[in-house]
Amino acid sequence: MTSTTNTGPVSDPRHVQLTEDGKLRHFLTIGGLTKEVLEEILDTADSFVNMGEQSVKKVPLLRGKTVVNLFFENSTRTRSTFELAAQRLSADVLNLDISKSATAKGETLMDTLQNLEAMGSDMFVIRHADSGAQHFIASQVAPNVAIINAGDGRHAHPTQAMLDMYTIRKHKGDFSKLKVAIVGDILHSRVARSQVQALNILGAEEVRLIGPKTLLPETLKGLGAKLYTRMEDGLKDVDVVIMLRLQKERMDGALLPSEGEFYRLYGLTTEKLNYARPDAIVMHPGPINRGVEIESAVADGPQSLILNQVSYGIAIRMAVMSMAVSGQTQQKAQLNQEQAQEPQDNQNAQTNEETSR
Amino acid sequence: MKLTICGGRLIDPAQQIDEQIDIHIADGRVLALGQAPAGFNPERTIHAEGLVVTPGFIDIGAHLREPGPSYKGNLRSETKAALAGGYTTICCRPDTSPCIDSSAVVQQIQDKVELLSQAKVMPIGALTQGLKGTHLSNMAGLQHTGCVAVSNMRQPIESSLVLRRCLEYASTFDLQVVFYPEDHWLKADGCANEGALASRLGLGGIPASAEAIGLSRVLHLIETTGVKAHFGMLSTARAVEMVSNAQKRGLPVTADVDIAHLIYTEAEIDGYNSQFYVEPPLRSATDRDALRQGVKDGVLSVISSAHLPHEEAAKMAPFAAAEPGMATLETTLSQGLVLVEEGLLTLPQLIERLTDGPAKALGLSVGGLSVGQPADLCLFDAGIEWQVTHDSLFTAGENTPLMGQSVKGQVQFAIVDGEVAFERA
Numbered sequence: 197m198t199s200t201t202n203t204g205p206v207s208d209p210r211h212v213q214l215t216e217d218g219k220l221r222h223f224l225t226i227g228g229l230t231k232e233v234l235e236e237i238l239d240t241a242d243s244f245v246n247m248g249e250q251s252v253k254k255v256p257l258l259r260g261k262t263v264v265n266l267f268f269e270n271s272t273r274t275r276s277t278f279e280l281a282a283q284r285l286s287a288d289v290l291n292l293d294i295s296k297s298a299t300a301k302g303e304t305l306m307d308t309l310q311n312l313e314a315m316g317s318d319m320f321v322i323r324h325a326d327s328g329a330q331h332f333i334a335s336q337v338a339p340n341v342a343i344i345n346a347g348d349g350r351h352a353h354p355t356q357a358m359l360d361m362y363t364i365r366k367h368k369g370d371f372s373k374l375k376v377a378i379v380g381d382i383l384h385s386r387v388a389r390s391q392v393q394a395l396n397i398l399g400a401e402e403v404r405l406i407g408p409k410t411l412l413p414e415t416l417k418g419l420g421a422k423l424y425t426r427m428e429d430g431l432k433d434v435d436v437v438i439m440l441r442l443q444k445e446r447m448d449g450a451l452l453p454s455e456g457e458f459y460r461l462y463g464l465t466t467e468k469l470n471y472a473r474p475d476a477i478v479m480h481p482g483p484i485n486r487g488v489e490i491e492s493a494v495a496d497g498p499q500s501l502i503l504n505q506v507s508y509g510i511a512i513r514m515a516v517m518s519m520a521v522s523g524q525t526q527q528k529a530q531l532n533q534e535q536a537q538e539p540q541d542n543q544n545a546q547t548n549e550e551t552s553r
Numbered sequence: 554m555k556l557t558i559c560g561g562r563l564i565d566p567a568q569q570i571d572e573q574i575d576i577h578i579a580d581g582r583v584l585a586l587g588q589a590p591a592g593f594n595p596e597r598t599i600h601a602e603g604l605v606v607t608p609g610f611i612d613i614g615a616h617l618r619e620p621g622p623s624y625k626g627n628l629r630s631e632t633k634a635a636l637a638g639g640y641t642t643i644c645c646r647p648d649t650s651p652c653i654d655s656s657a658v659v660q661q662i663q664d665k666v667e668l669l670s671q672a673k674v675m676p677i678g679a680l681t682q683g684l685k686g687t688h689l690s691n692m693a694g695l696q697h698t699g700c701v702a703v704s705n706m707r708q709p710i711e712s713s714l715v716l717r718r719c720l721e722y723a724s725t726f727d728l729q730v731v732f733y734p735e736d737h738w739l740k741a742d743g744c745a746n747e748g749a750l751a752s753r754l755g756l757g758g759i760p761a762s763a764e765a766i767g768l769s770r771v772l773h774l775i776e777t778t779g780v781k782a783h784f785g786m787l788s789t790a791r792a793v794e795m796v797s798n799a800q801k802r803g804l805p806v807t808a809d810v811d812i813a814h815l816i817y818t819e820a821e822i823d824g825y826n827s828q829f830y831v832e833p834p835l836r837s838a839t840d841r842d843a844l845r846q847g848v849k850d851g852v853l854s855v856i857s858s859a860h861l862p863h864e865e866a867a868k869m870a871p872f873a874a875a876e877p878g879m880a881t882l883e884t885t886l887s888q889g890l891v892l893v894e895e896g897l898l899t900l901p902q903l904i905e906r907l908t909d910g911p912a913k914a915l916g917l918s919v920g921g922l923s924v925g926q927p928a929d930l931c932l933f934d935a936g937i938e939w940q941v942t943h944d945s946l947f948t949a950g951e952n953t954p955l956m957g958q959s960v961k962g963q964v965q966f967a968i969v970d971g972e973v974a975f976e977r978a
Binding site: 227304305306324326327328329331332336348349350351352386389413415416417418419 | 747748749750751752753754755756757758824825827866869870871872873874
């Protein structure tokens with residue numbers, strides 16, 4: 197009777213983000229998505245990636261739509277790239293730094309959302325410190341509002357993972373021949389979780405996680421990765437090295453003795469990079485701590501793609517936003533069609549969809 | 554009131570009775586079983602054909618929310634919910650607001666309960682002042698006013714010396730101590746069972762070792778102090794094994810598991826359903842199976858409700874930001890009957906874990922229907938299906954994962970001290 201029941205405020209997140217025919221309508225997590233959807237995101241981003249060099253940097257895909265950037269946690273890079281992405285899609289953008297406003301006045305998350313919905317928003321781009329917050333919000337907002345996850349707790353940062361996949365595909369090609377190592381504070385990293393899922397779905401040959409055991413719990417094995425505690429073993433023959441940012445507060449929680457020791461053991465230096473394949477690429481979600489997780493010579497060196505990642509990030513975010521809006525529109529059309537229940541409605545739905553584009 | 558209940562299937566595990574037998578009640582006590590005494594003339598006769606008649610259930614550790622935030626529940630709503638769930642006695646938690654660390658709070662609860670004349674409430678007092686883990690509470694005073702045990706709930710007692718003193722002092726008065734074993738520091742900011750699932754969901758994990766370490770520390774001190782102890786809401790296979798070993802060594806320890814941990818596993822939280830956010834967290838299937846086996850073997854002699862009512866808004870938040878707990882008083886019987894249907898327990902065994910088990914664990918005078926005992930009874934229909942809705946529940950708590958679902962088994966009457974305190978319309 198009860199063991200399989202699941203009534204409550206949130207339903208299965210892996211289904212929440214897709215329309216009935218498997219199109220993206222929210223973008224909450226990489227988990228549960230198909231290779232086709234991920235490749236569609238990468239391909240769509242491809243069509244946007246050179247826009248930054250054009251004289252008119254806009255397409256009208258989100259014209260007339262309102263995108264609200266809701267950041268419950270501070271962010272500069274992610275928020276700016278989402279803002280640029282929305283603007284390049286011709287959307288109206290509202291930036292709200294919630295960490296400093298509403299919740300500080302005692303407003304609950306639900307109150308904040310209802311207020312923003314009442315303003316007629318079409319999409320929320322959300323960063324929140326609680327894992328699963330965006331799933332919760334997606335299950336509560338009006339059906340036509342798309343939710344894009346810009347990072348939730350330790351759970352997921354799917355647009356970051358997709359821009360990393362984009363970087364890898366562009367510079368290394370076929371995933372099935374690639375060994376990828378992710379290094380550093382895996383325990384607290386939503387980026388690493390999303391990357392491991394994406395790499396597995398896209399068929400990478402091997403995914404490795406490297407770090408000291410305090411930051412690399414055994415329980416992560418379930419994600420589909422091999423765990424290494426020594427850089428020389430973990431980096432051996434890899435094609436891609438992804439470094440993670442180390443938060444300074446990790447020293448306080450008895451997770452690490454000192455930044456110096458961490459750098460000596462896990463900092464990416466020219467010397468340690470030599471364990472990897474000679475043509476290996478180096479990535480980092482930023483912002484980087486020079487001399488803590490990465491040596492300047494490596495960060496600025498020929499193998500580093502750290503700045504490319506940032507510009508690809510705009511294209512990926514444009515891709516995800518435009519796909520989610522189109523998924524929402526399709527779903528709305530389907531709903532209308534079901535409600536009308538008339539044979540010629542099929543045609544109408546198609547027309548609706550076309551006009552919305 | 555003189556009362557006869559006839560035609561029902563009487564199950565009284567304390568007397569090993571399971572047969573159709575009438576029960577006669579006078580002056581609030583059981584007068585006779587079977588044949589009515591000569592000249593007995595009941596004012597009311599309840600025809601209980603098709604019903605199971607048992608001692609009223611006893612719960613260890615329900616939160617009745619008073620004193621405290623009344624929008625989450627209060628003595629009126631929750632003792633009514635207790636009766637509707639078959640409970641005639643609730644040993645309520647001390648972590649109210651203010652907490653039950655003074656005779657005044659105990660008296661306040663008792664006065665209100667007496668006015669309500671619904672389920673009986675036997676408070677569990679605080680083990681330390683303010684549950685802060687540093688100073689002994691006035692245990693003798695609490696016991697004198699009516700506390701049946703003391704507990705520090707999940708609040709840590711950092712110093713092992715203070716803990717030892719607490720146990721020595723409690724044992725001076727033969728006062729039972731209830732523990733919810735958990736290493737506060739290993740728990741940290743966790744909200745889910747540590748493992749692959751919590752890792753994938755990005756939720757802070759609480760390792761099973763947090764329970765084992767908390768338990769181990771207390772077991773050593775029980776051995777040296779000789780205090781009588783009960784462990785509440787165990788959640789791991791390891792804890793069941795440790796309690797079993799302690800019992801084999803002859804230590805005076807009993808234990809319970811709450812109904813949610815017998816029914817659900819951590820798999821339920823995949824999807825961040827905050828209705829399944831409970832403390833301790835739902836664990837693995839292996840743990841659940843060990844808990845079930847422990848209940849069957851009697852290592853865990855009590856099934857508790859762990860009733861913790863919340864308003865709807867308390868769960869309307871991202872998982873870790875929601876408030877933990879489930880409102881369970883009115884559905885524990887139905888979920889217990891699932892265990893009977895699945896063949897884990899016989900019906901008398903289930904009733905034993907809800908009546909005689911808790912009565913023996915805390916040394917209470919209720920929980921059986923021997924002649925002369927208080928006439929606290931529960932009459933339920935084991936086969937009837939009903940819908941769990943806002944309107945069908947009496948608790949103020951909206952937090953049950955069963956909301957909207959159909960369950961089997963429902964209490965029809967609850968009798969407290971010989972009076973019909975609850976009768977389902």
